[in-house]
Amino acid sequence: MTPLVLTGADVLRAGRLARDVLAVSGGRIVADPPTGARRVDLSGFRLLPGIVDAHGDGFERHLAPRRGAMADLGAGLDAAEAELAANGITTAVLAQFWSWEGGMRAPAFARRVLAALDARAEEGTDLRAQLRFETHMLDDYADFEAAVAAHRVAYVVFNDHLPHARLAEGRRPPRLTGQALKSGRSPEAHLALMQRLHARGSEVPAALDALAARLTARGMLLGSHDDRTAEDRALWRARGVRIAEFPETRAAAEAAASAGDAVVMGAPNVVRGGSHDGKVAAADLVADALVTALASDYHFPALKQAAMLLAPRLGLAAAWALISERPAAMLGLADRGRLEPGMRADLVVLDTAGRVGATFADGVPRYMAGEAAARFLM
Structure with a gap:
């Protein structure tokens, strides 16, 4: 799976929802975006733990x-x-x-x-x-x-x-x-x-x-x-x-x-x-x-x-x-259960209405739909 850098989204981590960058590589959440990672703009979405x-x-x-x-x-x-x-x-x-x-x-x-x-x-x-x-x-x-x-x-x-x-x-x-x-x-x-x-x-x-x-x-x-x-x-x-x-x-x-x-x-x-x-x-x-x-x-x-x-x-x-x-x-x-470096890359992308736009488990996309899918396919 190509490493990903997810940008523009509000990320739920450390007990708060805030604009942040989330990087995924080798099925894990990583602290630093790896070289050659694919960047995906998820502005308008929220990223939450799976x-x-x-x-x-x-x-x-x-x-x-x-x-x-x-x-x-x-x-x-x-x-x-x-x-x-x-x-x-x-x-x-x-x-x-x-x-x-x-x-x-x-x-x-x-x-x-x-x-x-x-x-x-x-x-x-x-x-x-x-x-x-x-x-x-x-x-x-x-x-x-x-x-x-x-x-x-x-x-x-x-x-x-x-x-x-x-x-x-x-x-x-x-x-x-x-x-x-x-x-x-x-x-x-x-x-x-x-x-x-x-x-x-x-x-x-x-x-x-x-x-x-x-x-x-x-x-x-x-x-x-x-x-x-x-x-x-x-x-x-x-x-x-x-x-x-x-x-x-x-x-x-x-x-x-x-x-x-x-x-x-x-x-x-x-x-x-x-x-x-x-x-x-x-x-x-x-x-x-x-x-x-x-x-x-x-x-x-x-x-x-x-x-x-x-x-x-x-x-x-x-x-x-x-x-x-x-x-x-x-x-x-x-x-799992938290979006912190070293954890399994289990995450959910929610739109503003609370609908699931994408689900990643162990860094692998398992579900995508609507505008979220379009962002990943750009």
């Missing part, structure tokens, strides 16, 4: 737009990467289930996704796997741990989606037939599986303690999902699980933040003005400095939208840090 998405499952629709329709998962990941780049995302943690729910959440499908990620070229948009493990799958603990090691997965989140209250009452869970069809099972077989997993609930805490200890000893990032109470968070923290994804209540978020745990909230929650199902509003937690990072959850465009909505209240630098510098630090990615 977005780091700490948790997103929007990639699923690219892998299987219809059930069983996508045989080549590599092509699906390419399509997902194109959407990520169009939304300014340069690092994406793809949240893949390992679940009894079956279908695209089944262990067999998770292995296919991991293999497809392993086969991708390393340059450009950084796609990483997060495995979301259903805690009551006691017979899968060994296979899950082996897959984590074989595919060098660095981030595991623990889920429990069993409808325990309904199962304890002997009642059929809601939406059973639709969920069974997605899993490839009959409703009766799907219900029987849930009942078997629920019945072994007393075995889960000890098994989970041991698994978390082994993963923690390997230096892995561990997260919990949908914590409801401060007590929930304390139990996870005792296991070495230091990331709270999408806590459902203020009490759970406060408990995490006060103990120094990371809190991840959904950007769509900010964009909507609150949770779609009545849980705590992410913007309120952000205002009270309880949120470490925002994540796309199910909608990639929401990250940029959320930052722009929060900017008038927090300032652009602080709002943008929630989707760049802070998630990068949480994930242990010290080489």
Whole structure:
């Protein structure tokens, strides 16, 4: 890639937006423009750090737009990467289930996704796997741990989606037939599986303690999902699980933040003005400095939208840090999230209306459109 010197733009660095020059060479931001670098005038645009998405499952629709329709998962990941780049995302943690729910959440499908990620070229948009493990799958603990090691997965989140209250009452869970069809099972077989997993609930805490200890000893990032109470968070923290994804209540978020745990909230929650199902509003937690990072959850465009909505209240630098510098630090990615010399050349070009005009990941152009594209093509 030819070295670049980007001039005339307002650059977000050191906590402020100011007119500056940004030089890129060898996939890195450099202090001095290299000899022979190509100069591009980006007057009227803003340059911001590339977005780091700490948790997103929007990639699923690219892998299987219809059930069983996508045989080549590599092509699906390419399509997902194109959407990520169009939304300014340069690092994406793809949240893949390992679940009894079956279908695209089944262990067999998770292995296919991991293999497809392993086969991708390393340059450009950084796609990483997060495995979301259903805690009551006691017979899968060994296979899950082996897959984590074989595919060098660095981030595991623990889920429990069993409808325990309904199962304890002997009642059929809601939406059973639709969920069974997605899993490839009959409703009766799907219900029987849930009942078997629920019945072994007393075995889960000890098994989970041991698994978390082994993963923690390997230096892995561990997260919990949908914590409801401060007590929930304390139990996870005792296991070495230091990331709270999408806590459902203020009490759970406060408990995490006060103990120094990371809190991840959904950007769509900010964009909507609150949770779609009545849980705590992410913007309120952000205002009270309880949120470490925002994540796309199910909608990639929401990250940029959320930052722009929060900017008038927090300032652009602080709002943008929630989707760049802070998630990068949480994930242990010290080489991105800021536009400083030596960092990966992950950057987003925004026009005055806040639209993405270009996205560079590792110094490689991944998306260009409109006037920004014209400037680079001159």
